[in-house]
Amino acid sequence: MLKPRFQARYAAGRWALAAAMAIVVSCRGREARVLSHPHIALIVLDTVRRDALHAYGFPADVSPTFDAFGREGVLFEDAIAPAPWTLPSHASMFTGLSPSEHGADYETMLLDAKHVTIAERLTGLGYQTLGLSTNPWLTKFTGMDQGFETFLSIPWSMRKRNEVDKGSDALLQRLLFWNRNKRDASRPLFLFANLMEAHAPYLPPPEYRKAMAGPRGLAATADQSSLVRFLKHNLGISRMRADEVKLLRLLYQAGIIRQDLVLRRLLRMVERMAPGALVIIAADHGESFDEHGLLGHEFSMYEELLRVPMAVKWPSCLPAGRKVTAPVSLTDLFGMILKAGQQPSRCGKALDPLDLLPQARDPLRIRISECHRPVPMERLARVFSEAAVDSINRRRKAVIRGPFKLIADAKGERVLYDLRADPGEMKPLEPAAVPEALLLTSVLGPWIEAPVETARPGSTDHLPIQLQEQLKAIGYAL
Numbered sequence: 001m002l003k004p005r006f007q008a009r010y011a012a013g014r015w016a017l018a019a020a021m022a023i024v025v026s027c028r029g030r031e032a033r034v035l036s037h038p039h040i041a042l043i044v045l046d047t048v049r050r051d052a053l054h055a056y057g058f059p060a061d062v063s064p065t066f067d068a069f070g071r072e073g074v075l076f077e078d079a080i081a082p083a084p085w086t087l088p089s090h091a092s093m094f095t096g097l098s099p100s101e102h103g104a105d106y107e108t109m110l111l112d113a114k115h116v117t118i119a120e121r122l123t124g125l126g127y128q129t130l131g132l133s134t135n136p137w138l139t140k141f142t143g144m145d146q147g148f149e150t151f152l153s154i155p156w157s158m159r160k161r162n163e164v165d166k167g168s169d170a171l172l173q174r175l176l177f178w179n180r181n182k183r184d185a186s187r188p189l190f191l192f193a194n195l196m197e198a199h200a201p202y203l204p205p206p207e208y209r210k211a212m213a214g215p216r217g218l219a220a221t222a223d224q225s226s227l228v229r230f231l232k233h234n235l236g237i238s239r240m241r242a243d244e245v246k247l248l249r250l251l252y253q254a255g256i257i258r259q260d261l262v263l264r265r266l267l268r269m270v271e272r273m274a275p276g277a278l279v280i281i282a283a284d285h286g287e288s289f290d291e292h293g294l295l296g297h298e299f300s301m302y303e304e305l306l307r308v309p310m311a312v313k314w315p316s317c318l319p320a321g322r323k324v325t326a327p328v329s330l331t332d333l334f335g336m337i338l339k340a341g342q343q344p345s346r347c348g349k350a351l352d353p354l355d356l357l358p359q360a361r362d363p364l365r366i367r368i369s370e371c372h373r374p375v376p377m378e379r380l381a382r383v384f385s386e387a388a389v390d391s392i393n394r395r396r397k398a399v400i401r402g403p404f405k406l407i408a409d410a411k412g413e414r415v416l417y418d419l420r421a422d423p424g425e426m427k428p429l430e431p432a433a434v435p436e437a438l439l440l441t442s443v444l445g446p447w448i449e450a451p452v453e454t455a456r457p458g459s460t461d462h463l464p465i466q467l468q469e470q471l472k473a474i475g476y477a478l
């Protein structure tokens, strides 16, 4: 349902679009429509940490599709996620707001309708908008369909044999079906798709597990990478051995290979149905493999969770083979997509990638990432004692400026790192010895200082049973 002001803008956009549309005769002699605005696709690779991809240094050739995409387009070297888990990170991409501004986190589990999403803005410009997700956090029940003309939530199919089908095949089929039956070729397309093949449980089909992890990979089970198993490790109740964690990482990388093949199929479809599109590929957050004693995501603000891959390709407007080291955040995608959506479909001159991301021109811009308490506490309390979960039951905020990063939590802990000298965040600095610390601390704001006790515990109980089951399948419900 569109808000009234967007209904008016939408109607105006449709009229302007029709007026601006030209019919040209292609070199094959057939009529082809030239749209006034470019097609745009935002593809999110869920849970893909930056260093899991070959383009960013993973030694094995696990991501040829993403790597080629980065070579043919623009590869961003310094992109961070505004939150270490799905819902707030996507809500920030969709609205351009930080998690504490849009509020879609564990305490609400909902993107409030008062916020304006990129799908709404593009609808106002005359776009046909389609969202596709296999992630149960991205549905109408969490408000993440807001502004999309069509939003298809693909349920996970039942487990077959000893593997988890995370819905990518069904997602691609639904996209094909939609394109055949619902696509309006008179309008530019905005496509959003979330792919879940890298998300826990790390159980891609056997051939992928065998290729990365041999016989131990073949024998893997979903329980090995469940949230309960991660929590037992993270809380020190039952720590995994180093070789078990190493196996998990290999199984995760097997999922990355599977995801890359799905990405190749998706990109081919986008090329056919939205020729010349601006395509953005990014991850919503990363994944921890015991770098700081933690597994999974949501439980910290370290680089393994916040540092994400990001690449952009727009053949007619952006240069190929460019690497950008400027500091960007996924929050910037809202402005980037909106600005591109206001451009002609074919640029008169090549754009600098930072023309679409003007805020990244400041190398000392402040970027933040935030997270409420990591999992619904009343559910945690059913399994673990309150004392045990104290270390993770904390609202957190990371403030990054230049090489310095301050991580703060609501219980007063402050840790400062120099990412240039210490990219693994192993040697905390003494804040008093670093003048930058004062500036970073001043950015924390009242959100981080508010007592956790005043917050309403999040719950998944209001969600439909089928959705709760899907959340349970990816480990979110205890």
Ligand SMILES: [Zn+2]
Residues within 6 Å of the ligand: 046, 047, 085, 086, 087, 284, 285
């Ligand atoms: Zn996610």
